[in-house]
Amino acid sequence: MSVVLDHTPGHGHGHGHDHDDHHDHHAPTGWRRWVFATNHKDIGTLYLLFSFTMLMVGGILALCIRAELFQPGLQFFNPELFNQFTTMHGLIMVFGAIMPAFVGFANWMIPLQIGASDMAFARMNNFSFWLLIPAALMLVGSFFMPGGAPAAGWTLYAPLTLQMGPSMDAGIFAMHIMGASSIMGSINIIVTILNMRAPGMTLMKMPMFAWTWLITAYLLIAVMPVLAGAITMTLTDRHFGTSFFTPAGGGDPVMYQHIFWFFGHPEVYIMILPAFGIVSQIVPAFARKRLFGYASMVYATASIAILSFIVWAHHMFATGMPVTGQLFFMYATMLIAVPTGVKIFNWLATMWRGSMTFETPMLWAIGFIFVFTMGGFTGLICAMAPIDIQIQDTYYVVAHFHYVLVAGSLYALFAGVYYWGPKWTGVMYSETRGKIHFWGSLIFFNVTFFPMHFLGLAGMPRRYADYPMQFADFNALASIGAFGFGFMQVYFFLFVAVPMMRGKGAKAPQKPWEAAEGLEWEVPSPAPFHTFETPPKLDVTATRIIG
Amino acid sequence: VNDLPGGPAVNQLNLQPPVTKIAQEQMWLHNMMLVLCLAIFIAVFGVMFYSIFKHRKSKGAVSANFHESVKVEIAWTIIPFIIVILMALPATKVVVAMKDTTNSDITIKATGYQWKWGYDYLKGEGEGIGFVSTLDASHRALSDSGHPGQVDNYLLKVDNPLVVPVNKKIRIITTADDVIHAWMVPAFGVKQDAIPGYVRDTWFKAEKEGDYYGQCAELCGKEHAYMPIHVKVLNAKDYSAWVDGEQKKIAAKADDPSKVWTMDDLMARGQKLFDSNCAVCHKADGKGAGQFPALDGSAVVKADDHAQQLHLVLNGKGQMPAWKAVLKDSEIAAVVTYTKNAWSNKTGQIVQPAEVVAERAK
Amino acid sequence: MSATTTHGHTPYYFVPGPSRHPAMAAFGLFWVILGAGQWINGHGWGAYALLFGLVWWAFILTQWFGEAIRESEGGLYSDRIDVSFRWSMGWFIFSEVMFFAAFFGALFWSRGYSIPTLGSLDNALLWPDFAGLWPSVSPGATASPAGTVEAFSTMGPWPIPTINTALLLTSGVTLTIAHHALIAGQRAKTIGFMWLTVLLGITFLGFQGYEYFHAYHELNLKMNSGIFGSTFFLLTGFHGFHVFVGMLMLLFITLRLMKGHFTSERHFGFEGAAWYWHFVDVVWLGLYVVVYWL
Numbered sequence A: 001m002s003v004v005l006d007h008t009p010g011h012g013h014g015h016g017h018d019h020d021d022h023h024d025h026h027a028p029t030g031w032r033r034w035v036f037a038t039n040h041k042d043i044g045t046l047y048l049l050f051s052f053t054m055l056m057v058g059g060i061l062a063l064c065i066r067a068e069l070f071q072p073g074l075q076f077f078n079p080e081l082f083n084q085f086t087t088m089h090g091l092i093m094v095f096g097a098i099m100p101a102f103v104g105f106a107n108w109m110i111p112l113q114i115g116a117s118d119m120a121f122a123r124m125n126n127f128s129f130w131l132l133i134p135a136a137l138m139l140v141g142s143f144f145m146p147g148g149a150p151a152a153g154w155t156l157y158a159p160l161t162l163q164m165g166p167s168m169d170a171g172i173f174a175m176h177i178m179g180a181s182s183i184m185g186s187i188n189i190i191v192t193i194l195n196m197r198a199p200g201m202t203l204m205k206m207p208m209f210a211w212t213w214l215i216t217a218y219l220l221i222a223v224m225p226v227l228a229g230a231i232t233m234t235l236t237d238r239h240f241g242t243s244f245f246t247p248a249g250g251g252d253p254v255m256y257q258h259i260f261w262f263f264g265h266p267e268v269y270i271m272i273l274p275a276f277g278i279v280s281q282i283v284p285a286f287a288r289k290r291l292f293g294y295a296s297m298v299y300a301t302a303s304i305a306i307l308s309f310i311v312w313a314h315h316m317f318a319t320g321m322p323v324t325g326q327l328f329f330m331y332a333t334m335l336i337a338v339p340t341g342v343k344i345f346n347w348l349a350t351m352w353r354g355s356m357t358f359e360t361p362m363l364w365a366i367g368f369i370f371v372f373t374m375g376g377f378t379g380l381i382c383a384m385a386p387i388d389i390q391i392q393d394t395y396y397v398v399a400h401f402h403y404v405l406v407a408g409s410l411y412a413l414f415a416g417v418y419y420w421g422p423k424w425t426g427v428m429y430s431e432t433r434g435k436i437h438f439w440g441s442l443i444f445f446n447v448t449f450f451p452m453h454f455l456g457l458a459g460m461p462r463r464y465a466d467y468p469m470q471f472a473d474f475n476a477l478a479s480i481g482a483f484g485f486g487f488m489q490v491y492f493f494l495f496v497a498v499p500m501m502r503g504k505g506a507k508a509p510q511k512p513w514e515a516a517e518g519l520e521w522e523v524p525s526p527a528p529f530h531t532f533e534t535p536p537k538l539d540v541t542a543t544r545i546i547g
Numbered sequence B: 001v002n003d004l005p006g007g008p009a010v011n012q013l014n015l016q017p018p019v020t021k022i023a024q025e026q027m028w029l030h031n032m033m034l035v036l037c038l039a040i041f042i043a044v045f046g047v048m049f050y051s052i053f054k055h056r057k058s059k060g061a062v063s064a065n066f067h068e069s070v071k072v073e074i075a076w077t078i079i080p081f082i083i084v085i086l087m088a089l090p091a092t093k094v095v096v097a098m099k100d101t102t103n104s105d106i107t108i109k110a111t112g113y114q115w116k117w118g119y120d121y122l123k124g125e126g127e128g129i130g131f132v133s134t135l136d137a138s139h140r141a142l143s144d145s146g147h148p149g150q151v152d153n154y155l156l157k158v159d160n161p162l163v164v165p166v167n168k169k170i171r172i173i174t175t176a177d178d179v180i181h182a183w184m185v186p187a188f189g190v191k192q193d194a195i196p197g198y199v200r201d202t203w204f205k206a207e208k209e210g211d212y213y214g215q216c217a218e219l220c221g222k223e224h225a226y227m228p229i230h231v232k233v234l235n236a237k238d239y240s241a242w243v244d245g246e247q248k249k250i251a252a253k254a255d256d257p258s259k260v261w262t263m264d265d266l267m268a269r270g271q272k273l274f275d276s277n278c279a280v281c282h283k284a285d286g287k288g289a290g291q292f293p294a295l296d297g298s299a300v301v302k303a304d305d306h307a308q309q310l311h312l313v314l315n316g317k318g319q320m321p322a323w324k325a326v327l328k329d330s331e332i333a334a335v336v337t338y339t340k341n342a343w344s345n346k347t348g349q350i351v352q353p354a355e356v357v358a359e360r361a362k
Numbered sequence C: 001m002s003a004t005t006t007h008g009h010t011p012y013y014f015v016p017g018p019s020r021h022p023a024m025a026a027f028g029l030f031w032v033i034l035g036a037g038q039w040i041n042g043h044g045w046g047a048y049a050l051l052f053g054l055v056w057w058a059f060i061l062t063q064w065f066g067e068a069i070r071e072s073e074g075g076l077y078s079d080r081i082d083v084s085f086r087w088s089m090g091w092f093i094f095s096e097v098m099f100f101a102a103f104f105g106a107l108f109w110s111r112g113y114s115i116p117t118l119g120s121l122d123n124a125l126l127w128p129d130f131a132g133l134w135p136s137v138s139p140g141a142t143a144s145p146a147g148t149v150e151a152f153s154t155m156g157p158w159p160i161p162t163i164n165t166a167l168l169l170t171s172g173v174t175l176t177i178a179h180h181a182l183i184a185g186q187r188a189k190t191i192g193f194m195w196l197t198v199l200l201g202i203t204f205l206g207f208q209g210y211e212y213f214h215a216y217h218e219l220n221l222k223m224n225s226g227i228f229g230s231t232f233f234l235l236t237g238f239h240g241f242h243v244f245v246g247m248l249m250l251l252f253i254t255l256r257l258m259k260g261h262f263t264s265e266r267h268f269g270f271e272g273a274a275w276y277w278h279f280v281d282v283v284w285l286g287l288y289v290v291v292y293w294l
Ligand code: HEA
Pocket: A155, A268, A269, A271, A272, A314, A315, A333, A334, A336, A337, A338, A340, A341, A342, A344, A372, A373, A374, A375, A376, A377, A378, A379, A380, A382, A383, A384, A388, A391, A392, A393, A397, A400, A401, A404, A405, A408, A409, B040, B044, B079, B080, B081, B083, B084
């Protein structure tokens, strides 16, 4: 244990490395600590704060959308602005909120979980974070450019993007930078996992969260550059006379879609695989039973990742593909239900004959499994090409992806915050408040998004600022739910997150969860600034430190 | 509001009532999927909730020790695999049927414009008919007002519906002029993207007379929500009568581009055209909005030399669509004359179709 | 952790102390994207912002890399770090491969699908006069569906691209000779062959510049020459840019060699640059075959 107790206990965050003799190792204080950070925990915190801010921004945009759709007719915004809201909501949520949040988790937890002192490239790690700031400024700032923010949907389909104003270029450059950030972040994660594990931490003993991130990182470095290619072509089409997506010069708008979705589909799994990882940590901890089928979990994750490269055109059934294309992409997509099912069943088997308690992290994890599966089933329904012809580009798809993204990714993130929050801050959250947050979110989430299935089946197209009368009631219901859901997140921020960050609350024990396993529970709470400066000696299961 | 036959019903829960074989099949597939998914859902979460209630610590449950079983893991890989295949099989048949656009009785080209649909009857009874179908301007105004009131066909009413005969195989060829749109009619089970520069096709064979509605289903810019589709399905006799009437109208309208018009005629015609085509962006009072420039007082509009304005109207620029394929010479002459004399632009200038012809030739 | 190690001992893990470089480099990139975005939309000041951002960024990078080099030469990098560098360079190159894959994909899609489709019978409805042949200058073809593209000639493999192929292949050989020399401890020979390699890279770029000039002025082949021009210039352009970056890497490695950096056992800086150079080489062979020959 000496490894972590180098530092006087109680010297949690940020100060007291006075015995460091190396001149630039006095941990700086104040703003420098954050801006110049090379510590994986500090950078993780930065990521988490950034992504929560973006969740708020994206959420406010969502509430603008829902306010406009509360009733038929245009009450607040003109349709152009509405499209900007939709586009920016999608972009900000995907690239600003969900992805950085998972990177934040990776930063905090992976070195702790595998017994490494830090990420492999600490400065590059900070660079990955700080790149997000200019990108976010450009994205949000684009609302104030002439013509307003990009309004072509988060998918940025050509040729509509070719008609957009200058903010489109700002958006494209912002995405380039975010892509660079993701690639550097992924390389860092891959190298950390492959090369920085403590002796005895073999790959097949590694915690599931690290595994899912390893696979996610591979997805990222494979597809982010492809997105960069697609938007670069958009840029040159816009300004330098090329005709990639202009038929008059021999180009093809549908080619954009192929390139985009080659990125886009793996992207949605990028947003769910780490979520699977978090849930795979939490369920065993609260079932007091080892994760069932560890090896098959790893293989299932890898299968999902591999399959994700050959299903992209299921977003394009309505573009008019040849029969063989439709059939191929339909079959391949439906296959993904198999490995995903394996994961669901393994979680069930983990709970089966366990000894369960239902603290807040477990509630979110169970909520995740339950509601994500509904989203998975609607995904399967979308994957049936003939049905998709009816529901493509309708609110059914909006319902599908919010079930997997909000009730999937976001729920798992909340689960993780409650589970590891005590380790990060050294403070226990209030169980009552956590439960209020969970139940409130669960109910309002379903009130918001369940009616969208009906709207979509009845034929209400997405990205619509106004809609026929017959859709009014479900839209009103969805809007009410959305505001409720939003308020639950404000509640979370004010009454759970802020107190924890300010250190208000019961002191967290080193291991708050009786049956939690893993090296992160072998260090004090809050985790000291430096951990595992020399590699720990592990027991045979690689979950405990024995020297 | 009331249900809209052929369109959405109030608080409708499932797909719209099908009127084609394909839409029926889709409905069947969807219901099958619902039943299967629901069954799996109940089975899976039945087990989970059973476990949650029985195997909780507060009930004294002590955790077992197993964490692996190759047998069950293989089982729950194979069984879902089989289920998925069983789901995909009936879908395969429908995909093949859906894509078979051969042997159609009538072929119609649907062209997406920002933000209206152009229909051209290419083959079969009605060949040669062509018109543009736009959202009723009063509905657009209702939307802007913020209080549309209880209108059953709100946002679905068009000036010229597409008319087709019942029980005939109609092949729709889609394409677009500017950006991607999508032509969708839920009751027919049809949705096909309209891609600029390329043609795609789809088909339907409506089995019931009536009015059917759909909307543009691909984000196409600011008026995306305002380019509905209305298909009128008539019996053979009524259809023939409609075709007759249309063809007579074409003959009557066939205007001679060398004809010289009076100011009053041009203004009257121009105002109609302006309101249905240009006012979405430039506004009925010609004041424009945001990035859409005002025409009232515009130097280009008031210029003595008509070439620049004609060029712009014909070929478009940025968000301004090109009108050369949509409007005829006389129509462009009328609408340009209108802008030159409406509001405060009292220039007194007249643009004749001949000038448009000349500009087109450049 | 370096902090707990006295100077001169190689730490098990190396974790650098707080650093202002990352945030400052990001600050530079803010001006780069802001400036670029404004400049291409006709705001002159954007060019200055872009330039400022680039200079700032380059300046920070030299400081950053300088620090890393000092750490490396100071013996702070253990074998473990060496392995980390290997993994990271490998996967970085993989991500570059995927970037090129997007553009190769665009080329295959347009040749294999869009051009034939635009010229097909169905599409005659829209483009009656377009014969879908690739390249669109082959006999009987029209340059573009809408006839908006001026006539142009394509760039054949002979002579410049072939010369360039020879240059790059040779540079691969000289680089390998340099590497062997370094391992054998023959520093003067290493440096000599490194300069040769850099020079070959620069010559390549010179030829490519000439090729572009030739394309624009004699073949009328431009960025706006339809889909052919688009894929041609973006593929070869991005490749050329990568040659430029690789050349810079090799140049700095050479300068470091001249300063006495690297040992015959440990020189991943050298190897990483060499890997990159070989990657650029392989991409070129792909280009040579699919862009110029086929
Ligand atoms: C986290 C993100 C995420 C995840 C995990 C998924 C998961 C899946 N998605 Fe989803 N999807 C999106 C995010 C996501 N999706 C987004 C953002 C869009 C819209 C993009 C846009 O257009 O803007 C989209 C759109 C989308 C479409 C296109 C719809 C359209 O535009 O018309 C399709 C079509 O096939 C699809 C399918 C699927 C499938 C089959 C899965 C599968 O992975 C689901 C698998 C899971 C299960 C099936 C449930 C659990 C399994 C069992 C309990 C086993 C037993 C089950 C059986 C045997 C059936 N998705």
